Amino acid sequence: MNVSQADIAAIVQQTLTQFRPHRGFTFRSPAVTVTGGYCVYQLGEVLKELGATKVLLVADKLVHQLGLTTSCEAAITLSGLELMLFTDIAGEPDTDCIKAGAEMLNRCDADFVLGVGGGSALDAAKAIAVLGDYAGKLTDFHVGGIASRRVGLGAIPTTAGTGSEVTDIAVIKDLVLGIKVPVKGPALVPDMALIDPALMTGVPAGITAATGIDALTHAIEAYISRHSNPLSKAYAYHAIEAIGKALPIAVGYGQDIDKRYDMAVAAYKAGLAFSNAGLGLTHAISHQIGARYHLAHGVANAILLPYIMAFNALSCEAELAEVASALGVGRESMTLRERCRAAVLAVRQLVIDLGLPTSLADVDIAKRDIPLLAEQAMKDICLKGNPRDVNPNQIASLLQQVIDGTLPEGYC
Ligand SMILES: NC(=O)c1ccc[n+]([C@@H]2O[C@H](COP(=O)([O-])OP(=O)(O)OC[C@H]3O[C@@H](n4cnc5c(N)ncnc54)[C@H](O)[C@@H]3O)[C@@H](O)[C@H]2O)c1
Ligand SMILES: [Fe+2]
Structure with a gap:
């Protein structure tokens, strides 16, 4: 059998990819973390640093109704950035909600998705950001890692629980299978996490x-x-x-x-x-x-x-x-x-x-x-x-x- 140089290179590459150093680990986290009471007012500047020009704000419906997104909206528009809203998230997100959000992202052509809310809204924002330009379904990613995303991604939690603002996971309810599916991959780690406890004092x-x-x-x-x-x-x-x-x-x-x-x-x-x-x-x-x-x-x-x-x-x-x-x-x-x-x-x-x-x-x-x-x-x-x-x-x-x-x- 003839083995070409390309075959050998491919085998070497595959071996290196699969090689896991003993006790080695990779650690991923958002590039920027901003914290502190009322730090939400720094949002516009941070988004500009990250190169955002058109922001799709994906928020929990109740959080939006409670006025908790108002300060984010003001900080974005005062910085001269364009703002669009998707607030159709009531309860833990499902595949229909993600599809509607991804369609809106494509329509409005935003270059940054910002999730605001509890884990449900943040997971929705993360899934929408990776699905915007993907032709298939989110659940195609059940087992494979989601490696790339075209738009920037930020997360502002309004509950202290899921940690979705830093994780490489989004949990989405699959309406066909009737189960919650955690999808995972480096592209789901937000570029920015902003943690303002003033947004959390009203959580029941x-x-x-x-x-x-x-x-x-x-x-x-x-x-x-x-x-x-x-x-x-x-x-x-x-x-x-x-x-x-x-x-x-x-x-x-x-x-x-x-x-x-x-x-x-x-x-x-x-x-x-x-x-x-x-x-x-x-x-x-x-x-x-x-x-x-x-x-x-x-x-x-x-x-x-x-x-x-x-x-x-x-x-x-x-x-x-x-x-x-x-x-x-x-x-x-x-x-x-x-x-x-x-x-x-x-x-x-x-x-x-x-x-x-x-x-x-x-x-x-x-x-x-x-x-x-x-x-x-x-x-x-x-x-x-x-x-x-x-x-x-x-x-x-x-x-x-x-x-x-x-x-x-x-x-x-
Ligand atoms: N991505 C991850 O790494 C990860 C990790 C764990 C869990 N999850 C998923 O996150 C979801 C749960 O998120 P959660 O526990 O944050 O709940 P949630 O986002 O569903 O919010 C719970 C309720 O609190 C309300 N709420 C949120 N912020 C509020 C505020 N500041 N004031 C008043 N009400 C407020 C919401 O409207 C909602 O009714 C589940 O789907 C879970 O599977 C994701
Ligand atoms: Fe959890």
Whole structure:
């Protein structure tokens, strides 16, 4: 067989592409991050620095109605940039909403997409930005990475939870399949994240609690992920520490702008951590029950997290013991196992204190649905980071535990 030089070059290139240095990692984050109370007024200048001339602002409908986009709109127009609005996002985004937004992007020919809102609006903005000039469907990207985008992308979160303002993920409900699908790729990392806690002081207590537990889930799953790295671990640890202190106060007294700031920065750190280290079984199951039973993402995570931590303890006792230290419940005198147990119980207590549910007892899950939910969770991209290997039977039995509301022996 004749092997040409080009063939050899292709083989060498493929080998190099697939080569992963031992303990090596890649870390991605937005090029520009702007933070601080009322920093939204710097928006116009930052957008100009990024080369924007025509901005499509993609906002949550309620956030727009509440007047939370007014300061962004003013900052953009005062800087002489053109502004267009797409505010047709009510609830978690689906494939129809993304299609409508991408059509608008093509029509108005904007060169920058700016998401403003909770994770739903930010994910919509991210998906619209990559789909604008793509002829296929977003769900073509289920497994492949989204590598390129033609327009600039910025994100201004109005909840402190998802970390979507920094992550390489967008979660979109596929209306054909009826499930939430996380799509992933470097092009989904925004070029700019602007974090202004003044936009968050009016978030109702229930939403603050649910979104805050989502951030905690990101930080804990990233910390124990089998793909964690020193940078992701540092961000995750500090996020856990900050959330343990700030979240109860942000829920109990939402006007506390300092605690809102701490939560917003913690959600950002947790986002950086999981975007670069992956998530785990809590999110893999949460995506299935969230879409099917209309549970808010943070609420689904709050219910599942303590059970999944207890299950994962077998493979990551030392890391969970460190989570206990971050939460202020791990003492030197305790054994690893005691500290690990303290972490699980501290998270469960936090969920109770915040008034969130601790079981799926109130959700009408038919027993016959459990095997299907388990099968779908096995296919979720988030499962890759989970520290413990898992099979469908184990997920089914975990779901039964969560329905019954009983943590395994040793955690009661
Ligand atoms: N991209 C990612 O990396 C990532 C990570 C985790 C979750 N998600 C996805 O994000 C979505 C959830 O996002 P979320 O938890 O932020 O909720 P959300 O964006 O759906 O917002 C929840 C509610 O809060 C309202 N709201 C938002 N900001 C407000 C404000 N400042 N004041 C008053 N009300 C406000 C919204 O109108 C909505 O009714 C889910 O689809 C989830 O799967 C994405
Ligand atoms: Fe999440």
